[in-house]
Amino acid sequence: MAAEVHELTRDDDIATVMAGLGRRARAAAHGLATAPAEQKNAALAAMAAALRARTAEILEANAGDVQAAQAKGTAAAFLDRLRLDPARIEAMAKGIEDIAALADPVGAVIAEWDRPNGLHIERVRTPLGVIGVIFESRPNVTADAGALCLKAGNAVILRPGSESFHSARAIQACLAEGLGAAGLPADAIQIVPTTDRAAVGEMLKGLDGNVDVIVPRGGRSLVSRVQTEARVPVFAHLEGICHVYVHAPADLEMAIAVVINAKMRRTGICGAAETLLIDRALAGTHLKPIVAALIDAGCQVRGDETVQAADARVVPAKPEDFGKEFLDAIIAVRVVDGLDAAIAHIAAHSSGHTEAIITDDQAAADAFFARVDSAILLHNASTQFADGGEFGMGAEIGIATGRMHARGPVGVEQLTSFKYRVRGTGQTRP
Amino acid sequence: MAAEVHELTRDDDIATVMAGLGRRARAAAHGLATAPAEQKNAALAAMAAALRARTAEILEANAGDVQAAQAKGTAAAFLDRLRLDPARIEAMAKGIEDIAALADPVGAVIAEWDRPNGLHIERVRTPLGVIGVIFESRPNVTADAGALCLKAGNAVILRPGSESFHSARAIQACLAEGLGAAGLPADAIQIVPTTDRAAVGEMLKGLDGNVDVIVPRGGRSLVSRVQTEARVPVFAHLEGICHVYVHAPADLEMAIAVVINAKMRRTGICGAAETLLIDRALAGTHLKPIVAALIDAGCQVRGDETVQAADARVVPAKPEDFGKEFLDAIIAVRVVDGLDAAIAHIAAHSSGHTEAIITDDQAAADAFFARVDSAILLHNASTQFADGGEFGMGAEIGIATGRMHARGPVGVEQLTSFKYRVRGTGQTRP
Missing domain, CATH: 3.40.605.10 (Aldehyde Dehydrogenase; Chain A, domain 1)
Structure with missing residues (x-):
């Protein structure tokens, strides 16, 4: 103190x-x-x-x-x-x-x-x-x-x-x-x-x-x-437990680039990815190269058994690693059985801040957008775009995960209220 | 009970x-x-x-x-x-x-x-x-x-x-x-x-x-x-202390029609007018006929000395009659020295619900709209239009005078939040 x-x-x-x-x-x-x-x-x-x-x-x-x-x-x-x-x-x-x-x-x-x-x-x-x-x-x-x-x-x-x-x-x-x-x-x-x-x-x-x-x-x-x-409204987020989900089919190069950026560009910001979910359909093709790229970039990967099998350098994940805000070069990785399982995992562990899906399947992306209830959802883009400046709002005073008034980046527009102006020519109500 | x-x-x-x-x-x-x-x-x-x-x-x-x-x-x-x-x-x-x-x-x-x-x-x-x-x-x-x-x-x-x-x-x-x-x-x-x-x-x-x-x-x-x-947000209004201000120049017939409707159409609703302010420039022309029309329509008029002089049936207003929600066929009437005085009176006595200005002076109406801080402002129309149905919102769950999230009529749109969907093609943040 x-x-x-x-x-x-x-x-x-x-x-x-x-x-x-x-x-x-x-x-x-x-x-x-x-x-x-x-x-x-x-x-x-x-x-x-x-x-x-x-x-x-x-x-x-x-x-x-x-x-x-x-x-x-x-x-x-x-x-x-x-x-x-x-x-x-x-x-x-x-x-x-x-x-x-x-x-x-x-x-x-x-x-x-x-x-x-x-x-x-x-x-x-x-x-x-x-x-x-x-x-x-x-x-x-x-x-x-x-x-x-x-x-x-x-x-x-x-x-x-x-x-x-x-x-x-x-x-x-x-x-x-x-x-x-x-x-x-x-x-x-x-x-x-x-x-x-x-x-x-x-x-x-x-x-x-x-x-x-x-x-x-x-x-x-x-x-x-x-x-x-607080006895007054608060614009804030407690944590940014951001998820990236890679769903089949997905371009491998894009998946690697987006995952690395989402986790490693800056590890200490609220929009940094903390958990990576990989569709089981991609376990044989995408899992190994994505995990290797993360580790090669200096990230510790904490994975489930399938993930551990993909790369000897993977550390076993504890249950509490999922839903943890590392704010560091550490990521929890899990293989999930498709879109429903990914959405269920996110619903259970997310802080409602930002989640991304990487896929070439437009219908899956639309379902992810409709069913995941977080302030910011991205398709084929890095979670690190969760920022008022990147949204084109100019500066921001923070990112809100509440549902009242402001949600997501809080810029000048979110710091306003509104009123109604009604112009008539002598109207009276019947 | x-x-x-x-x-x-x-x-x-x-x-x-x-x-x-x-x-x-x-x-x-x-x-x-x-x-x-x-x-x-x-x-x-x-x-x-x-x-x-x-x-x-x-x-x-x-x-x-x-x-x-x-x-x-x-x-x-x-x-x-x-x-x-x-x-x-x-x-x-x-x-x-x-x-x-x-x-x-x-x-x-x-x-x-x-x-x-x-x-x-x-x-x-x-x-x-x-x-x-x-x-x-x-x-x-x-x-x-x-x-x-x-x-x-x-x-x-x-x-x-x-x-x-x-x-x-x-x-x-x-x-x-x-x-x-x-x-x-x-x-x-x-x-x-x-x-x-x-x-x-x-x-x-x-x-x-x-x-x-x-x-x-x-x-x-x-x-x-x-x-x-409440420890959670509230959509509500405590009172509807609605003002009508008649500013010179103003069409007399329109002023009478709007004032009578604002006060007398239904006296028990939150959008009913409770106070009438009349520009001193209209004291010689509009005051007497508007007051007479109110009294003839069955409304008790509680007025200041100028208003009392206009009609023998006017009851002297007490200070506390201004800012009072009568919800009855009673109105407080005061003559004010122009737009600034009217706006100052409203700022001091309004509940932030609905206020109307009646005038042919567009600049005065614009100033009233800019400077009066209530949920609903009307020009040349009755305060009784303060209603979600009349606004075209369909039904409403109420009218809010708070500044967070919902203000004015609370219809289906005001009962929603929002989220962001961001579509990319593999973008990473530099």
């Missing part, structure tokens, strides 16, 4: 401080809701400029965070996520400019139709309101989440982890500067001024109705706490 | 019974998710036929409920909502047939696009899962909600009020018969076998993750309890 950071005095009561944050966020959200696209984009441009101009300040704040984390003996992977350099700050600035370049979702007409009585009805996007973002080590979430929420006309309350607090604070100061430069309320992007965990508890209770949705960004324990305790 | 009704034995624990309902609903929902439209429609047709065939049984059950309610001295309006007759049962059957005739939302492609790498992405509707419906006196909610949820591929758990329990049970038996006739799981439409309020508490806790959303149908106290206690 990092030491707690407070910008509060001893007399401040955390519940009171947090309630004030909520009220200011709500007031800012009212102002943002009708802000023109140009004004929001001007703020985003000014934020990017401020990040570049104040790079030295941000690096200094970050150096303090890194030093404190090192002193505690924090793991190297964690330090890597925490550490900023000029290239990472430039990437943040560029990311904000990319968000500015997206179409403004607010006011977009999602659907429109006419009624026989002459009424014209439109469903139009509105901001969602106030978003609470709770994150851990990566300071860049400050910039990404702040910019995405602003683009969709929402206010945001950011709660960084103890370890990244000073870095996040320095970045948030740049965002506030950008808001001010464009004449938007600085309270549109606030940061919780303490890392006391009680502040998280207050956010999860919804700050008297002033938080509309919570987005946790971080490891399993953070997401689990948020999902369990 | 009505006497509690139990179909349980003394040894049954309510939490255990409810958990079982939840598990069976989830299992049924899995089956429904891939049921073809034809099968669901066959079930709906069989339900309608069963309602007609078993009209006598339903009336007998209802007579028992009515007798018990009368014995307790229940109010006439309540008895009217509770009482069934052959015409009302026929209307239920016809309502189910209308739902069958709607387009099947499940599998509909909401959006699709291509990526530069050749991936084709589709966002397609899926069922939401398990819906919990908690209602009070109207037995017809059993049929409406059961049919709507089924059409969208959802399982539903119905919890009728004590007073309508036997009527609801008889109707649900017809729905179960229809499900069985079409080969669909009878657990798709279950009824809570007790009216013990502890069962409601269990539903609001979500039955171990087996209830995805709760829809309360009833009075303010029911909705308030559900909104306060």
Whole structure:
């Protein structure tokens, strides 16, 4: 545990401080809701400029965070996520400019139709309101989440982890500067001024109705706490236990390429494949070369008996290896008796995030699409495409596996609500 | 309070019974998710036929409920909502047939696009899962909600009020018969076998993750309890404090017609106008005839001093009359200083349900549409159009004022979620 950071005095009561944050966020959200696209984009441009101009300040704040984390003996992977350099700050600035370049979702007409009585009805996007973002080590979430929420006309309350607090604070100061430069309320992007965990508890209770949705960004324990305790909706996924199923007939070269990419491109992301299912009809032809390719690429293969027989380097799989999120160069492999068995296995073990089928059989792919209930389903493509940027949504604030409001990548459109505009000429209801 | 009704034995624990309902609903929902439209429609047709065939049984059950309610001295309006007759049962059957005739939302492609790498992405509707419906006196909610949820591929758990329990049970038996006739799981439409309020508490806790959303149908106290206690999302509105604002210039005849309809067509529905705001620029021309028309139509007008001066029959308005849901032939009327004042009044007093502007000034109407944050906004049309049927959605399960997932009328489309289907030709992520 990092030491707690407070910008509060001893007399401040955390519940009171947090309630004030909520009220200011709500007031800012009212102002943002009708802000023109140009004004929001001007703020985003000014934020990017401020990040570049104040790079030295941000690096200094970050150096303090890194030093404190090192002193505690924090793991190297964690330090890597925490550490900023000029290239990472430039990437943040560029990311904000990319968000500015997206179409403004607010006011977009999602659907429109006419009624026989002459009424014209439109469903139009509105901001969602106030978003609470709770994150851990990566300071860049400050910039990404702040910019995405602003683009969709929402206010945001950011709660960084103890370890990244000073870095996040320095970045948030740049965002506030950008808001001010464009004449938007600085309270549109606030940061919780303490890392006391009680502040998280207050956010999860919804700050008297002033938080509309919570987005946790971080490891399993953070997401689990948020999902369990939150009294407001949560956009999140607990795990990404992604499956790839190879169904006969399937092109062997494609199968190898997609499986290797799905597992090995990056093993630590939620869209990485964790389990490979191979149709028994392919056990004599595809199993051995796919398994060999995985092992040759540096992946440990944990397989059932048939898989073990295919390659001496295969490690026996334990039952709990199926449904496990390795987030590492390890994959569980099983031979299944066709499509129904594959779908049943996925239903039993999936986390509802992303699954892929590799096959030349279009009917089997259609059945897989219809019957597997995960946020993202792919046919003949890598599970690592489970990403808002790869979907063409621009940036994303995360991937959701819930079924309410947002599912899959959560981009600017998923951070909106809607209302109805009805235009008449004096119609009265009979 | 009505006497509690139990179909349980003394040894049954309510939490255990409810958990079982939840598990069976989830299992049924899995089956429904891939049921073809034809099968669901066959079930709906069989339900309608069963309602007609078993009209006598339903009336007998209802007579028992009515007798018990009368014995307790229940109010006439309540008895009217509770009482069934052959015409009302026929209307239920016809309502189910209308739902069958709607387009099947499940599998509909909401959006699709291509990526530069050749991936084709589709966002397609899926069922939401398990819906919990908690209602009070109207037995017809059993049929409406059961049919709507089924059409969208959802399982539903119905919890009728004590007073309508036997009527609801008889109707649900017809729905179960229809499900069985079409080969669909009878657990798709279950009824809570007790009216013990502890069962409601269990539903609001979500039955171990087996209830995805709760829809309360009833009075303010029911909705308030559900909104306060529910640990799962709720589609509801607490009140319908609907405003009509008449802005200069406005056609006087149209203003009178729309105001009278908005207030007086039916005074007890959530889309009925409760407050009338009149632009001060119209105080000399429109105020007097509009107020006179309301009073002549049998409406009590509670007005500010300017309104009182316009007609001797106006009653002085108290501050609390603004923002009050009268649900009666009473309206609060206030003269406001133009559009900004009207919007500020609405922001302070509205329940976020429905507001209308009457004006010939298109720019004012556009500003009203942009700046008023309610689920439904109308220009030159009556607030009583706030209804799923009038919107062309077919039936609705209610009107939601929340901002998550559903807002405004909740019809079959709002009872769905979605997933992504991605079709490739072997793409791997660089």
